[in-house]
Structure formats: structure tokens, C-alpha cells
Amino acid sequence: MKHFLFHLMPYRDLPADFSEKHESSWIWPPNSLFDPKKGAVYYNDYLDELCAAEEQGFDGVCINEHHQNVYGLMPSPNIIAAMLAVRTKRVRIAIVGNALPLYNPPTRVAEEMAMLDCVSEGRIITGMVIGGGPEYYSFSVNGAEARTRFREAHDIIMGAWTKPGPFPFYGEHYKLRYVNPWPRPYQTPHPRIWIPGAGSIETMEFVAKRRYAYMGIPYFHIDFFKKNYAMFREICEKKEGYKAHPEQMGLLMPIYISDTDEKARAEYEEHFWYFQQKLLPGLLTSPPGYTSPVSAMRTLKALRSGDTWINSCHKWDDVEKGCFALVGSAETVAQKLVEHAKDIGCGNMLGLFQLGSMPHEQALENAARYAKEVMPLVNKSLPATKEPLPKMVPFPADDPLKQAAQ
Template sequence: MKFFFFHLMSWPYLPDDFEKKYDSAWIWCPNTLFDPEKGSRLYNEYLDTLVYAEEAGFDGLCVNEHHQNAYGLMPSPNLMAAILARQTKRVKIAVIGNALPLYNPPTRIAEEFAMIDCISEGRLIAGFVVGGGPEYFSYGVNPTYAREMFREAHDLIIRAWTEPGPFRFFSKHYKLNYVNPWPLPLQKPHPPIWVPGVGSIETMEFVAKRRYSYMGIPYFHISVFKRTFDMFREACAREGYEPSPDQTGWAIPIYVAETDRQAREEFESSLWYFAKKLLLGIDISPPGYTSVKSALSIIKNQGKFLASVETWDQIEEGVYAIVGSPATVRDKLIHYQKELGVGNILTGMQIGAVTHEQARRSMKLFAEEVMPYVRQAQEAPVRS
């Protein structure tokens, strides 16, 4: 069982009436709402929090890539990972991930990940994503090629890491006479690869076939995660093996305080800030970005997405977040970790507008009074 501290680096200063005035925190959300003075302080605090996660006892840190939005201020997660490579000594650094189709040529990713892996002395986890729908509006990349560009870029990066250069790489979207990246990653044959997904069978099969790790993207009803991980295990079974615990990860917002009541009081407004402001527009999906079948199933699942949730009872019932005293959080995590059968928990402990101080307190309680118990319970035989 591994605990990762997952940061989105959200913008916490959107006005109270944001959702009445604007229809999206993405793509066309005016960047006049970004205040560089506050931004400067925020980045440093967020990085401090990530560094603190190592001290607190987390196994790894996660950063990820989003563009032109208030939801996540990491257009370049690799910059953050590079800083963390120097400022931490022990933890894994998971970049989940780079949106492969947004890099041309994708050799850039092979290069930057190799740099981070060398600097961190082999602590990089390399995440590959297609990128969210809104990124295709923001970057102008044709969404109808998203999937094939992802696959081609993936093949290029893996070959760049494993095949002696220089070599020629010609695919439909990338034509390179000389692939020969300096440097190469320290980990051999290459860093572990994680692929986050929202439940499309195509992605699961891609991951299962290559024995990569599949990360369930958060903010869905627990039943969606259950189905997702079951489907992933079936995809692995079709490849003739049972996935190791390392191959699955569950991303889940968590907040811990002394008591259940205090936890909810401190956290609830941040969760609604996240659900009602930051998630606004995350579903703006460009045409051709998924198959027709996936597009329809996303629309069908909308009711099981955090942005559609209205009451705290629904949050609790659907396990959209785990919030409470150490004992409550411990029990729930042990229960759902077993139910989902996942080996990595990617904790979202500073989502929405959770302050620096709140995050620290919650992380400390979590690291001291939750993590050891969950690890222990996981190692103990399962009682039925």
C-alpha cells in the first residue's frame, strides 16, 4: 500500500458569485482573475506543502498538467517535478501526466522525463495522458487525432528510452529522421508508467497489455470506481495475468481534523468551491475526442460526477471525498481500499480552497493517525 500526495494547485481566489457570472473555469475563464502577486505566494506555498508531504511520511507526490484554467495551475508539471526532484530525497515523484498530443515532437517528453529521473536519482513515475477535452480548445490541437497521437507519441517515447539512438521514427503524425535523446532515464528499462483514466475500455486495454498502472480519475461516485477497477482487472485477465497492487490507484479527496464535525466544518466550503466553481466547464468536450460510444457513456454518467452533486449526504453516500476524524477516515479508507482492491491511494488533501494551514494539520493527522493503520490493515489477512 502506497500513499501519494496529489496536488492540483488550484486557484483558490475565485469570487463568491463566480458561477453566476461565468460559465466555465476553463478555456475562456478570463485570466484577469489571476493575480500574479497572489500566484507567486501560492506556488511557493503549494510547493512547500508538497515538500512537507515527504517529511510527513507519504510515499510519493503527484503533479499533473492542465492549461488555461483555474482548476489546476500546472501547465508544466515537469517544472514542478524538477523542483521537487531537488527539494525531496526519498519520495516518488509521479507526473500524471504529460498530455502527449500537446507536445510536438513528443521527444520533448522523453527528454524532460529523463532529466527528472536523473536529477531525482530514479524516483520518477512517468504518467501519460491524452489530456482533458478543454486542453484541445486551449492548444488548438485537433481532438479527432487525440487517441492516435497519444499512441504514436507513446511508442516514440518508449523507443527513445529503450532503443539505442539515433534511429528513424516515422508515424502518421510524427516524422523524425533522428531520434537520439540525451539524456536517458536512470531507471531501466524506463521509469514506471502510470495512465490515468475515466473508465474507457480502450485505455484499460492499452494499460493492461503493457502492464502499466491504471489510475482512476477522481470525482466520481464510488460505484463508478468499483466498476472501473473490476473492468481493469478483467482487461488484465484477458492478457493472462492478475494485476499487482502497484498497477491500480484510486484518487480521492481526503480531509482529516480532530472530530468529524470539525472536519466537515473546515472542509465543506472548499469541496463546494471545487465542485461548483473549479469543475465548471471541465466537461466541455471537443468533438471526436472520444469514440461515439464513450461520448454517450460520459453523458450518461454525468449524474455520478461530483459537479452534479448537491448535498453533503450525497458526498458521503457516493464517497466523493473522505472527511472526518482520524478514526472515521481510517475506517472508510480501509473499507473502500479493500472493496476496490487498489494498491495506491492518491490523496487529494489540498483541493479547492483548503488553506496552507488546514492542509498541514490535515496531512499531519492523516500521516500519523491514518496511514499506519491502513498499511497495517492491508498487510493483515482479510477478514470476511
């Protein structure tokens, strides 16, 4: 198993009446509430937590992109990645991702990822995301164009990394006469590509066909994940004719470790509820056309069906049952993690070790205990496979949605 420390960089000190006063934690919570002095502390704490992961023994760190919200203060993950690239020497830096439709032209992503890959001497993992629904409000970008923009941006970036430039790209959204970014990525032919998904079959097919890696979007019931990864593995096997490599799959989860299960819960619970009640509301806001109505309907149904989504948790028992967070002694966490990871077949474990209002020291200690006490147990049961990852195919010949531009 490969272990990654994922950081969201949340706002830790929202006022007690925040939820009553503000309907949404995304797009519209007034930024007059942001205290820059606290911001200074947060960013430096969080950078320290990410950098500590290297000494603690993690294989990599993960960061992501969100705008205008209290859940994640990382509008530019590439800036954070730049700092990590010079402050660390060994860990992989997974940027999951850049929300491609928000970059115009998308060659910007190819350029910045390549810069980071050069500085870090090949430690970058490139995540490509459509971006959360709220980002489309925050940037006034048309959600009805999200999927087609993502598709074109992907083709531009991967074209920039695999085809000799300059070349023209003529899409519906982007018409670029000279695609030719300097620098090129350090890794040959380019960084690994990770794509998060929330169960859409179209996304799984896109990832499976290209031999990229599929990262499940978190905060769902564990059974929902199991179904999704089973579907991904099946698409790889039945449609694409290969067995998915474990490292083509990653499971992202809040994790907390203490001396005993009881102690862990007692230390953790308030931060979990802060996260759920103050940081998440509004996360699912989505503009018309952002997903196909059929997918949107499927999501609505999943959300409607009782215990699928994290916000259905009202008491700690619900959290435990759906495994919305892995919390307990090192033995308990390792045992549950191994059980779920075995079912899912994933070779990457992405842990959120700082969650909600959790203070810096506690987050550091939590990650350290995971690395020291949980990782060895997990790796004993689920050793990393020696098999190489499949060769990525950014432009499959049998792509049904192939752009005229290729």
C-alpha cells in the same frame, strides 16, 4: 498501501460572483482575474505542501498538467517536478502526466522525464495522459486526433527509452528522422508508467497489455470506480493472463481529517463546494472526436444517470453517499479507505489534501494528520505487497494497433 500526496494547485481566491459571471472555469475565464501576487503565494505554499509530504512520511507526490483554467495552475508539471527533484530526497515524484498530444515532437517528454529521473536519481513516475478536453481548445490541437497522437507519442517515448538510438519514427502525425534523446532515464529500463482513465475499455486494455498502472480519474461515485477497477482486473486476468498487482492501480480522492466527523465536515465543507462550484465547471468540455462517439455516449449516459458525477451533489449527504471525498476523524477515514481500497484492490492511495479554497496551514495539517494517524491504520489492514511489479511491456507482440513504424 503506498500513499501519495496529489496536488492540483488551484486558484484559491476567486471572487464571490465568479460562477455567475463566467460559464466555464476552463479555457475562457479571463486571465485578468489572475493576481500574480497571489500566484506567488500559491506556488510557494503548494511547493511547501508537496515537499512536506516527504517529512510527513508519504511514499510519493503527484502532480499533473492543465492549461488555461482556475482548477489547476500547473501548465508545466515538469517545472514543478524539477523543483521537487532538488528539494526532496526520498519521495517518488509521479507526473501524471504529461498530455502527450500537446508536445510536438513528443521526444520532448522523453527528454524532460529523463532529465528529471537523473536529477532525482530514479524517483520519477511517468504519467501519460491524452489531456483533458479543454486542453484541446486551449492549445487549438485537434481533438479528433487525440487518440492517434497519444498512441504515436507513446511509441516514440517508449521507443526512445528502450531501443538503441538513433532510429527513425514514421507515423501519421509525427515523422522523426532521428530519435535519439540524451539523456536516458536513470531507472532501468525506464520509469514506471501510470495512465489515468475514466472508464474507457480501450484505455484499460492498453494499460493491462503493457503492465503499466491504471489510475482512475476522480470525482465519480465510488460504485463507478469499483466497477471500473473490477473491469481492469478482469482484463488483466482474462485477456492478459495475469493477476493485476495492487500497485498497478491507484485511487485518487479528496481527503480531510479532523478530531471528529462533525468537526471535519464543518472545517471542510466550504472548500469542497468552492471546488465543485467554482473550479470544476467546464472540466468536461470535450472537442468533437476526442473520444470515440460510443465512449462519448457512455460518458454522457454515466453523467446523465443521476449521482455518478460529482456535480450531481447538492448537499453534504450526497457527497458522503457517493464517497466523493473521504472526510472525518482519522478512524472514520481509515475505515472507509480500507473498505473501498479492499474492494478496488488498489495498492496506491492518491490523496488530495488541499482542495479548493483551503488555506495553506490547514492543508499542511490535514496531510500531516493523514500521515500520522491514518496511514498506520491503513497499512496495518493493507500492508504493501512484497511481490515485485510485473515487467512492463511497452511494445507487446500481440498489440492489435501495432504501428507500421515498429
